Amino acid sequence: xxxxxxxxxxxxxxxxxxxxxxxxxxxxxxxxxxxxxxxxxxxxxxxxxxxxxxxxxxxxxxxxxxxxxxxxxxxxxxxxxxxxxxxxxxxxxxxxxxxxxxxxxxxxxxxxxxxxxxxxxxxxxxxxxxxxxxxxxxxxxxxxxxxxxxxxxxxxxxxxxxxxxxxxxxxxxxxxxxxxxxxxxxxxxxxxxxxxxxxxxxxxxxxxxxxxxxxxxxxxxxxxxxxxxxxxxxxxxxxxxxxxxxxxxxxxxxxxxxxxxxxxxxxxxxxxxxxxxxxxxxxxxxxxxxxxxxxxxxxxxxxxxxxxxxxxxxxxxxxxxxxxxxxxxxxxxxxxxxxxxxxxx
Amino acid sequence: xxxxxxxxxxxxxxxxxxxxxxxxxxxxxxxxxxxxxxxxxxxxxxxxxxxxxxxxxxxxxxxxxxxxxxxxxxxxxxxxxxxxxxxxxxxxxxxxxxxxxxxxxxxxxxxxxxxxxxxxxxxxxxxxxxxxxxxxxxxxxxxxxxxxxxxxxxxxxxxxxxxxxxxxxxxxxxxxxxxxxxxxxxxxxxxxxxxxxxxxxxxxxxxxxxxxxxxxxxxxxxxxxxxxxxxxxxxxxxxxxxxxxxxxxxxxxxxxxxxxxxxxxxxxxxxxxxxxxxxxxxxxxxxxxxxxxxxxxxxxxxxxxxxxxxxxxxxxxxxxxxxxxxxxxxxxxxxxx
Numbered sequence: 001x002x003x004x005x006x007x008x009x010x011x012x013x014x015x016x017x018x019x020x021x022x023x024x025x026x027x028x029x030x031x032x033x034x035x036x037x038x039x040x041x042x043x044x045x046x047x048x049x050x051x052x053x054x055x056x057x058x059x060x061x062x063x064x065x066x067x068x069x070x071x072x073x074x075x076x077x078x079x080x081x082x083x084x085x086x087x088x089x090x091x092x093x094x095x096x097x098x099x100x101x102x103x104x105x106x107x108x109x110x111x112x113x114x115x116x117x118x119x120x121x122x123x124x125x126x127x128x129x130x131x132x133x134x135x136x137x138x139x140x141x142x143x144x145x146x147x148x149x150x151x152x153x154x155x156x157x158x159x160x161x162x163x164x165x166x167x168x169x170x171x172x173x174x175x176x177x178x179x180x181x182x183x184x185x186x187x188x189x190x191x192x193x194x195x196x197x198x199x200x201x202x203x204x205x206x207x208x209x210x211x212x213x214x215x216x217x218x219x220x221x222x223x224x225x226x227x228x229x230x231x232x233x234x235x236x237x238x239x240x241x242x243x244x245x246x247x248x249x250x251x252x253x254x255x256x257x258x259x260x261x262x263x264x265x266x267x268x269x270x271x272x273x274x275x276x277x278x279x280x281x282x283x284x285x286x287x288x289x290x291x292x293x294x295x296x297x298x299x300x301x302x303x304x305x306x307x308x309x310x311x312x313x314x315x316x317x318x319x320x321x322x323x324x325x326x327x328x329x330x331x332x333x334x335x336x337x338x339x340x341x342x343x344x345x
Numbered sequence: 346x347x348x349x350x351x352x353x354x355x356x357x358x359x360x361x362x363x364x365x366x367x368x369x370x371x372x373x374x375x376x377x378x379x380x381x382x383x384x385x386x387x388x389x390x391x392x393x394x395x396x397x398x399x400x401x402x403x404x405x406x407x408x409x410x411x412x413x414x415x416x417x418x419x420x421x422x423x424x425x426x427x428x429x430x431x432x433x434x435x436x437x438x439x440x441x442x443x444x445x446x447x448x449x450x451x452x453x454x455x456x457x458x459x460x461x462x463x464x465x466x467x468x469x470x471x472x473x474x475x476x477x478x479x480x481x482x483x484x485x486x487x488x489x490x491x492x493x494x495x496x497x498x499x500x501x502x503x504x505x506x507x508x509x510x511x512x513x514x515x516x517x518x519x520x521x522x523x524x525x526x527x528x529x530x531x532x533x534x535x536x537x538x539x540x541x542x543x544x545x546x547x548x549x550x551x552x553x554x555x556x557x558x559x560x561x562x563x564x565x566x567x568x569x570x571x572x573x574x575x576x577x578x579x580x581x582x583x584x585x586x587x588x589x590x591x592x593x594x595x596x597x598x599x600x601x602x603x604x605x606x607x608x609x610x611x612x613x614x615x616x617x618x619x620x621x622x623x624x625x626x627x628x629x630x631x632x633x634x635x636x637x638x639x640x641x642x643x644x645x646x647x648x649x650x651x652x653x654x655x656x657x658x659x660x661x662x663x664x665x666x667x668x669x670x671x672x673x674x675x676x677x678x679x680x681x682x
Contacts, residue, residue, distance in 0.1 A: 047532035048503075154621055184388040185559055189603035189617030196614070211533065214562075218605035218615070237611055255537035256607045257562025261585045263608055264566045271541060272534050275502040340608070 001173060001205050002036040002059060007068035009051075009058050013280065027279045028054040030229035032068070033319075036173070041199065041206040043220030043237070045213055045252070049276050050226040052209045056175045059207065060092055061085060073172075090120055093166040097178035099158035103150040109136075109161055110146035116168040135164040139194060156187035163194065167202070175207045180215060192219060213256045217241065222325075225249045228279055228287040231319065235326035243336045245328035247294040248272075254339045268339050285313045286331070298332045348419070349376035350520055350553050351400065356413035358392075358399050365626035369395040369409075371577035374652065377521070382547065382554040384564030384585070386600075387574035390622050393557045396574075397523050399423075401440050402430040418520070436466045439514030443526035445506035449498040456482075456494030459513045466517050481512035484549070485542060504535035511542065515550055522547070525557045540567050561604055565589055573597050576623050576633035579652050583659035593661035593670045595638045598678045632664070640665060640673065 010025035029051040036042045044052045057063045059070060061077060069078045077088055093116075096102035103112055113132045117123055123131060133143035139160040150158055159179060166174050176195065180188040192215070198204060210216045216223055217237035225233040225246065233246040244250040251270040258264040272291045277283065289295050289312040299309040311331050319327040358370040370392040377383050387393040398404045400415050402422060415422040418437065422430060434440075442448045450458060459478035460471065467474070475494065482490035485508040498506055507527060514522055524543060528536035544567060547554050556568060564571050564585065571588045573581040573596065581594040592598055599618035620637040623629055629636050635645040644664045652662040655670075663670065 047534060156621070184622070185561075185600060186388060186603050186618040187621075188605070189615040192605065192615055193617060212605075213533070214605040214607040217607055218609070218611060241607060251534055253607070255533045257536075257540075257560060257566050258608055259561040259565045259589065259601065259604060259606060260608065261565045261589055264562075269537070271537060275504050275535060276532065 001038045001073055002034070002207070003069075003071040004032055004034040004055075004059065005069045005071070007032045007034075007055070007058060007070065008066045009054050009063060010066045024280055027229050027282055029058060029065075030279075030282065032229075032231055034224065034231065036205060036207055038172075038205055039199075039203060040221045041208050041219050043216035043223040044207065044209045044226060045211065045216045045223055046226035047211055047252075047276050049228065049279050051229040051279065052226050053177055055226070056094070056177050056207060056209055060094055060175055061088070062094075086120070090122070090169045091171050092173040092175065093169065093171040094175045094177060095159075095162050095166050095179045098182055099155050099162060100150075100182075102162055103158055105150050108147050108149055109141075109153070112150070112161060113164045113168060116165065120169060122169060131168070132164075135167055138167070138198070139164045140190075154187075155183050156190060159183060159191050160194065163191075163198070167198065170202060171204070173205045173207065175209070177209045178211070179208075181210065181212065188215070195219070213252055225252065228277065228282050230287065230329070232288065232330070233326070233328040234319070235323070235328075239323055239326050241340060243323055243326075243334075244339060245322045245326065245333035246288075246330045247292050247334055248288050249328070250334050250338050251293075263340075266341060268341060270339065283313075285311075285315050286317055286329070289313050294330075294332050294334060347378060349416075350379045350381075350418065351377040352414070352416040353396070353400065354414040354416070356396060356399065356415060357411065358395050358404060359410045360408065361410065362626075367625045368577050368628055369625055370399065371628070372413075373574070373577070373579050375572055375579060375582060377553050377555065379520070379553055380547075380551070381570060382544075382556065382568045384568030384571040385555060385557045385574060386559065386561060386564055386571060388559055388622060390576065390625060391574040392577035392625075393574050394525055397440070397525060397555060397557060401438060401523065402427075402434055403440075432466070435462055435519070436517045437519050438521045438523065439517070439519040441507070441510045441514045441522065441524045441527050444530050445503065445510045446498065448510060449506060451498055454495055454497055455501065455509050456496075459494075459509070459516055462513050463516050477516060478512070481516045482509065484546070485509070485512045485515075486538075487512075503531050504538060507531060507535075507539050508542065511539070511546070515546060515552070518550055519552060521553050521555070522550075523555045523557070526559075527556065528563070529558070529560075536563075543567070561600060573600070576628055577625060578633060578662065580634065580663070581661045582652065583655075587659040591659070591671075592674055592678065593655055593659065593667075594663050595640055595665075596634050597661075598674065599637070601678060632662070640669075 008031055009029040010027055012022050013024045014020040015023045046052045058065050110132050113135055114128045117128045136143045141160050180191050208219050220237055223237050223240050224231045227248050233249045244253050251272045254267055254270045283290050289308040295308040295312040300306055317329040317331050319329045322328050354374050356370055356373045360367040373396055385393045411423055456478045460474040463474040463477055479490045479494050482493055487493050487508055528539050568585055571585055572579050575596050581597050602616040618637055631647045632645045632650050635641045650662040650664050652660050654660045
């Protein structure tokens, strides 16, 4: 349904007060190829600065890409504008992270959910209210609260409002950008189940973005791991859990706290040094090399010293096949069972 | 039998507001032994943060009606006058908060802030305090601490700021470190580093630690004992193993069943807790969890269950019989896991 080819998104950085000089770019997304198939949930996981939110917005054409192409249902939408773009917008919608910031506090709930209908004029005005109330019921809200304002709802309910709004035009694709991160644990489950039910009922395709690997793994058919603007690994959630191949995926997986003391004690911990580097000046070769324990281990094993392996500093690896259905961009992929050594359950 | 480091008895913290009396903490009793890591788990409004802000003396009789006792190293902190409390806070009890950007003053250099904490309690020279600050930054794993000490918080990344906060909290070698959601705002790989750091420093500084969080995974991996809180009350308490392999409270069951787990097969559907957390002004009568409890019966609606020990150490506040609890856990909760 969605195909991204070589997509890049750079944000220019300028210095100067009177005369602005372009001094560099934030390489938010730096060459991404991705396919999202109809009916699937593709999870996009990564930490701050990896580019996942930017990638989502580029896909939705909320940003223009700096390079590369975006295809929706086979059609090149990279350069669409105006009326054509607005028509596409009926088919792709977004649910945002912050239920407190993504709803206009001065509009009633009914008005917020009904806005897509008014903007796209898909149904007559007289029918909007009943449609909105049906949507409210669908997402678990009381339709009688039609005239209430966002501040009168809890975080979880506000997120439901966001979901209802996204569903209004019966889109084909919904991009969920951290839809549950701001919610309490017991409410997260309600929203995730709701999204699952709606997917089945309306035959939706999801691009699901989150930093929480547990949540992403639960909802996704396939998971793409992003680091500094690139996809470093893609696999099914189960494969990623059993056999992560990219050292960053391994580190991410080993960092996820497991609510099971015995299983947690058996995890092989891959602790990374330092913080995620800035996307302004990405490292040479493989972007992960400065923090990669695997690269250092290979270098030591080959008698080349305690430093990143020269191949990693010079050559940016391509995504290569690993287990069936899995690709990873690494010169020295992790062995099987690198993090979770035993079978779960 | 060693003495507890901290012994909280029937703590109640009620805030009078225009809308009514907010019962943020409503009868909480627990103790922490030297060398222990206690995990306090709960969602928003459970009272977990307010309990420890009160222990620290950051919530006082000026803001709230406080009842009960907070006995730290034999002294009841609730009854302590302000200047004496200031000796305890920082010196004996250190606290790390969730968002390091709001707890570090943006206008002062990081080194000055840590030195200030030291100078407030020790009669030493400024240079010596600064040397200790540099030493602390090194101990929390910040590279080039002598340069970093002259920088401002905005020049630090999120993970480093949290390390700086931990350095500040530990700079006076307290006996108890309270970490309130210390990693919630951080990336997961940084979270792992910070929690590992806290584990290591706990040994080095010979301190007890309290980790307040909503994340059941974090407490499973880092805590000896766990207290589960709901609507201002402690509903379950026990060893980490008790909570995960033998939980005895419907709210705990609900939490365990509702979290997405990286080790669970994808086909398992999450089982959320129905309803919403209650208002702390109009707390439901009897057991505060009863409106959301799948196993509720008449007694639950009228009688507040007490936190009673099940086997000495493991305690739960629920009217269900022990047999029922064990059966339900085995048949319904464990199956899900």
